[in-house]
Amino acid sequence: xxxxxxxxxIPHKRHTQFxxxxxxxxxxxxxxxxxxxxxxxxxxxxxxxxxxxKVDTPYSVAPxxxxxxxxxxxxxxxxxxxxxADYLESRVPVLVNSDVHVVLAAPQQSMKDYFYKNADADxxxxxxxxxxxxxxxxxxxAFGYGDYLVVPRGTIYQISFNTExxxxxxxxxxxxxxxxxxxxxxxxxxxxxxxxxERDIRQPQNLQTIDEKGDFLIKIKKKGNMYPIHYGHHPFxxxxxxxxxxxxxxSIHDFEPITGRVHQPPPVHQTFEGNNFVVCSFVPRMxxxxxxxxxxxxxxxxxxxxxxxxxxxxxxxxRKHVTRGMITLHPGGIPHGPHPGAVxxxxxxxxxxxxxxxxxxxxxxxxxxxxxxxxxxxxxxxWAE
Numbered sequence: 412x413x414x415x416x417x418x419x420x421i422p423h424k425r426h427t428q429f430x431x432x433x434x435x436x437x438x439x440x441x442x443x444x445x446x447x448x449x450x451x452x453x454x455x456x457x458x459x460x461x462x463x464x465k466v467d468t469p470y471s472v473a474p475x476x477x478x479x480x481x482x483x484x485x486x487x488x489x490x491x492x493x494x495x496a497d498y499l500e501s502r503v504p505v506l507v508n509s510d511v512h513v514v515l516a517a518p519q520q521s522m523k524d525y526f527y528k529n530a531d532a533d534x535x536x537x538x539x540x541x542x543x544x545x546x547x548x549x550x551x552x553a554f555g556y557g558d559y560l561v562v563p564r565g566t567i568y569q570i571s572f573n574t575e576x577x578x579x580x581x582x583x584x585x586x587x588x589x590x591x592x593x594x595x596x597x598x599x600x601x602x603x604x605x606x607x608x609e610r611d612i613r614q615p616q617n618l619q620t621i622d623e624k625g626d627f628l629i630k631i632k633k634k635g636n637m638y639p640i641h642y643g644h645h646p647f648x649x650x651x652x653x654x655x656x657x658x659x660x661x662s663i664h665d666f667e668p669i670t671g672r673v674h675q676p677p678p679v680h681q682t683f684e685g686n687n688f689v690v691c692s693f694v695p696r697m698x699x700x701x702x703x704x705x706x707x708x709x710x711x712x713x714x715x716x717x718x719x720x721x722x723x724x725x726x727x728x729x730r731k732h733v734t735r736g737m738i739t740l741h742p743g744g745i746p747h748g749p750h751p752g753a754v755x756x757x758x759x760x761x762x763x764x765x766x767x768x769x770x771x772x773x774x775x776x777x778x779x780x781x782x783x784x785x786x787x788x789x790x791x792x793x794w795a796e
Contacts, residue, residue, distance in 0.1 A: 414599065414609055418550055418618045419651030425453055442656055444533065444564050444587050452654025454548060457622045458644040464626065465641035473635030474504040474512065475780040482744050486790030487782055489515050489721065489736035490578065496520045498570060499527060499630060499637070502581065505782040506719060506740065508774045510687040513719060514581040515736075521571040525628040525639075526646055528567045532583035535683060535690065536560040537663075537768055539723055539736065541577030545570055548649045549657045550615030557663040557723075557766070559682070561588060563656055567629060567646045578736060580721050582770060586686035599655075606667045606679075613660040618652075621645040663723075663766065668696035673704055680769065691769040695725065697762050707757035710748030716771045717742050725764040732793075739790070743775065750793060 422429040429437045438459045443451035454460075487505060494517035495501040501518040512532070521543070538558045545552040545560055546569045554560055562568060582588075594605035601608045623645040631638045661682075669679040680691035698706040718741040727733045730750055741747040749757075 414612075415653070415655050416614050416657065417651070417653030418615065419455075419620070419649065421453070421455060421651040421653050429455055431457070437650060442563075442565065442654070444656065449587070450655040452549075452652055452656045454649050454652040457620065457648040457650065460642075460646070462643040463640055464643045467639035467641070469636045469638045471635060472499075472632060472637045474507045474777075476507065476777045477780040477783050478778040480742070480775045480777065482742055483791045484742070484745075484747060484793075485740040485778070486787040487738040487740070487785045488734060488787060489580070489738050489785065490517075490734070491785040492517055492781075494519050494575075494577075498522050503781045504779050505738070505785075506776040506778060508772060508776050510585055510774055511685065511770070511772060512583040513738075513770060513776070514579075514583060516577075516579040516581060518570075518572065518577050518579070519575040522569040525630050526567050526569050528629055528631045529562070529564055529583065530631050530633040531564060532585050533564050533588040533685070534560075534562040535582040535584065535588055536562065537580040537582075537721075539578040539580055541572055541574055541579075543570055543572040543577075545658065545660075546647070547615060547658050548647050549652060550618040552613060552615055552658060552660045554660060559661045559663065560658065561661070561683075562658045563587075566658055568658070580768060582690060584685040584688070588683050588685050588690075591681050591684050591689075606669055606682075607661065607665055611661055611665040613662075615657060615659070618649065619647065620650050621647045623648075663692050663694060663768070666692040666694050668694050670697050671699060672701040673699050674706065674708060675699075677769065677771070687774055688770060688772040691771070693720075693765055693767040693769065695762065695764045695766065698757075698760055705754060705758060706760050706763075707749045707754045710746050712746045713741055713743045715743055716773050717776045718747070719770040719772070719776065721768045721770070723766040723768065725766045727763075727765050727767070737787075740776065740778075751795075 438456040440454045492515045496519045498518040502514050502516045504512050504514050506513040542555040627642045682692045683690040720739045722737045
């Protein structure tokens with residue numbers, strides 16, 4: 412949750428008359444992802460955001476689960492997901508459970524003919540390759556390599572890409588996606604020991620009010636189905652808004668790593684959290700500085716969580732044969748650790764240039780049929796080399 416922000420023109424008091432130049436009323440909308448009991452924003456529309464003019468036939472977009480669970484280490488070549496022109500069609504769920512869906516996407520074209528709303532989940536869109544602009548009712552967010560785009564559920568958006576070569580790692584969270592509680596004061600300010608602060612959070616800019624009548628298609632995802640719903644006015648008809656619930660961006664390159672004399676545990680890399688999962692950022696950093704430190708991570712038992720690591724760039728001292736866009740899945744129930752030879756090789760190293768995103772889930776992840784198509788089946792036995 413970013414801090415309070417406002418843009419455009421808003422009335423002095425909420426829930427009061429706010430009139431246009433011709434005397435008509437602007438339409439107020441409260442936007443919150445947890446009813447009336449948590450963070451919210453108030454948006455002021457030229458037209459009521461309820462004017463549905465047509466509803467098309469819904470269709471299923473539910474993940475195709477292939478395996479409920481297997482107790483073995485797995486690896487998937489994310490860049491083997493084939494690019495597709497359309498943004499939504501390019502999104503491929505690979506690992507899922509009731510708390511979170513992990514999705515890979517390689518869209519080639521901007522969204523032009525429709526808008527999108529995920530009515531089930533907050534979205535964390537990590538930009539691995541590509542640049543562009545996220546367009547919303549709140550304004551615009553320019554993005555590029557290494558950006559996390561955090562989009563609260565229910566947000567209507569379009570994405571414009573600058574190139575055809577785009578790679579996205581997407582986390583759909585079925586609970587609000589937040590900054591870790593231990594980073595926050597009682598009043599929501601990021602504390603001094605947090606690895607990032609409010610200055611690093613990019614808020615929407617360039618609010619444009621589009622007051623147009625017509626037929627505007629919004630594809631709304633709800634409970635595994637996509638609902639194509641047509642509205643009679645452009646959804647970006649907002650003249651002003653304020654509050655604490657809105658899309659924002661944070662660059663992984665602005666994450667300040669926490670280091671120590673000996674190897675630090677993964678919670679020092681935590682960036683976001685949802686119900687029953689966390690997201691961590693592994694960034695370039697100095698290694699441990701104890702004279703007898705072992706920079707490689709120690710073996711650890713995955714008893715209560717599945718550990719998913721998405722490799723972005725750089726060298727990974729603990730893993731062999733790492734490729735860009737590769738995903739490793741180390742399931743709860745069996746320990747994992749560095750590949751053979753990695754511990755000795757790491758001794759004396761001063762720094763790492765690695766860049767990766769980790770998702771730890773406290774309920775097992777299920778593997779989709781699409782994930783099996785990009786799996787490296789040799790990974791399970793790679794500790795036996």
